[in-house]
Amino acid sequence: AQKITQTQPGMFVQEKEAVTLDCTYDTSDPSYGLFWYKQPSSGEMIFLIYQGSYDQQNATEGRYSLNFQKARKSANLVISASQLGDSAMYFCAMREGPKRSEKLVFGKGTKLTVNP
Amino acid sequence: SAVISQKPSRDICQRGTSLTIQCQVDSQVTMMFWYRQQPGQSLTLIATANQGSEATYESGFVIDKFPISRPNLTFSTLTVSNMSPEDSSIYLCSVEAWQGKAGELFFGEGSRLTVL
Numbered sequence: 374a375q376k377i378t379q380t381q382p383g384m385f386v387q388e389k390e391a392v393t394l395d396c397t398y399d400t401s402d403p404s405y406g407l408f409w410y411k412q413p414s415s416g417e418m419i420f421l422i423y424q425g426s427y428d429q430q431n432a433t434e435g436r437y438s439l440n441f442q443k444a445r446k447s448a449n450l451v452i453s454a455s456q457l458g459d460s461a462m463y464f465c466a467m468r469e470g471p472k473r474s475e476k477l478v479f480g481k482g483t484k485l486t487v488n489p
Numbered sequence: 490s491a492v493i494s495q496k497p498s499r500d501i502c503q504r505g506t507s508l509t510i511q512c513q514v515d516s517q518v519t520m521m522f523w524y525r526q527q528p529g530q531s532l533t534l535i536a537t538a539n540q541g542s543e544a545t546y547e548s549g550f551v552i553d554k555f556p557i558s559r560p561n562l563t564f565s566t567l568t569v570s571n572m573s574p575e576d577s578s579i580y581l582c583s584v585e586a587w588q589g590k591a592g593e594l595f596f597g598e599g600s601r602l603t604v605l
Contacts, residue, residue: 417596418583478534
């Protein structure tokens with residue numbers, strides 16, 4: 374079974390509107406971390422936001438927020454006030470377990486296109 | 490944070506040849522990770538490179554095909570051996586930097602290989 378599922382291969386949004394990118398995960402470990410990365414067409418991976426499994430509040434970083442629904446095992450990324458520069462691939466990832474040596478497992482990604 | 494430099498940024502290679510990718514980090518790190526991103530796909534971990542010990546390979550990846558060196562705490566190389574067109578991918582080096590609670594992965598800009 375896939376550890377990280379991103380069901381939206383592509384999403385479109387109008388500039389200045391908000392958009393939600395879906396991510397569901399599968400783990401039986403009570404300790405885990407969830408990450409979102411952005412990959413522009415240039416190829417680099419840019420860290421956006423992190424949510425720990427024991428965090429009581431949803432993570433926020435500027436225009437990015439993570440809608441963490443633990444019971445549903447979902448960690449959706451919300452981008453507010455979309456900008457043209459937000460057009461990119463977005464990957465959800467998970468680290469299982471508390472150890473720093475545990476690897477990140479990535480979803481297949483969602484391609485976001487922001488229209489002017 | 491960490492700044493990661495990868496060389497080459499891109500290359501076109503002939504079938505049957507080998508290519509070594511270099512990864513230089515601006516700070517000392519314990520673990521370095523090598524990922525592969527096949528065209529239109531997500532990131533898959535190849536191996537974890539620890540200084541002073543053999544690299545740990547993920548299922549489906551073997552040392553003969555992807556030998557890794559880790560001579561010190563700021564440098565690593567990944568060799569793609571006896572290349573075939575199926576090896577055409579972006580290869581990304583990454584390191585982990587912990588800021589507070591989040592083990593954020595920093596990535597190099599990737600090495601985009603095309604095998605003819």
